[in-house]
Amino acid sequence: MAAGRFLGVLLVLAAVADAGAQSLPNQPVPALDLQRYAGTWHEIAHLPMFFQRKCVDTITATYTPRPDGTIMVRNACRGRDGTMVQADGVARPAGGRPGALEVRFAPRWLSWLPAVWADYWVVELDPDYRWAVVGGPSRKYLWVLSREPDMPRSLFEEIRARAAARGYRVDRLQPAAPLR
Secondary structure, three states, X not given: OHHHHHHHHHHHHHHHHHHHHOOOOOOOOOOOOHHHHOEEEEEEEEOOOHHHOOEEEEXXXXXXXXXXXXXXXXXXXXXXXXXXXXXXXXXXXXXOOOOEEEEEOOOHHHOOOHHHOEEEEEEEEOOOOOEEEEEOOOOOOOEXXXXXXXXXXXXXHHHHHHHHHOOOOHHHOEEOOOEO
């Protein structure tokens, strides 16, 4: 009986400690102007993802709104052999929340399958749309994006700290661009 209570107390303490570590909510931004968000973004850092394993540097994402309300997505990077690699996809608004999108890179004929769509949440956004932080409900991926090909180190560290407060594994962030 005493061992059960002790275990219960430990579980409560662990839950409280975990809740304190995540002091910012992990949710999409409440407002996102897709016209302002459109254009080219430079990746500053990301959590490791299998589909980026070929990328070395010069990583960009370009978003182009389409008349049907979807967004054309073009991800590009310089590969290990020096050639440019790109992937084209489509994003669409999701869940009635402005900062929540879904993106797919699978062929159009597979778009009816829910499994080909991935969550794309803009979780933090500069008021002037100079930088953005993209994640999702699972916290398994994270991208720090900038309109410029580099970022001040102090700004990056502030963004990194807030991402940690949202529960992201920032200790695993991989740099993709220079910090100045």
